[in-house]
Amino acid sequence: xxxxxxxxxxxxxxxxxxxxxxxxxxxxxxxxxxxxxxxxxxxxxxxxxxxxxxxxxxxxxxxxxxxxxxxxxxxxxxxxxxxxxxxxxxxxxxxxxxxxxxxxxxxxxxxxxxxxxxxxx
Numbered sequence: 001x002x003x004x005x006x007x008x009x010x011x012x013x014x015x016x017x018x019x020x021x022x023x024x025x026x027x028x029x030x031x032x033x034x035x036x037x038x039x040x041x042x043x044x045x046x047x048x049x050x051x052x053x054x055x056x057x058x059x060x061x062x063x064x065x066x067x068x069x070x071x072x073x074x075x076x077x078x079x080x081x082x083x084x085x086x087x088x089x090x091x092x093x094x095x096x097x098x099x100x101x102x103x104x105x106x107x108x109x110x111x112x113x114x115x116x117x118x119x120x121x
Contacts, residue, residue: 026093029073030101034058034066039089040106042076043098046088 030036037056041047047055053063067087070076075091089095
């Protein structure tokens with residue numbers, strides 16, 4: 001049975017191509033460990049820049065650069081409160097992917113299993 005069922009009224013090729021391009025863009029953004037960790041933290045809720053720096057250990061200017069990429073791609077949004085800037089995850093697609101990644105790589109039951117231990121010998 002296929003993983004993805006295609007209904008009889010499947011989207012036209014152009015719509016599928018557009019969706020594939022959007023998915024590829026998201027996957028490219030997620031392909032950076034710092035950005036992936038930032039999105040993982042933001043999936044838990046809104047965080048200030050200083051909170052992100054403290055929790056993740058990502059130093060300036062790397063933190064600012066990676067947050068800028070996430071903003072440019074529309075995955076996060078910001079609000080200002082005095083001198084503090086707060087970030088929150090805005091993309092439902094990114095949140096859905098982060099949930100799957102969490103279940104596969106970060107959930108307590110998965111931490112003890114590495115990809116090498118899953119291979120049959």
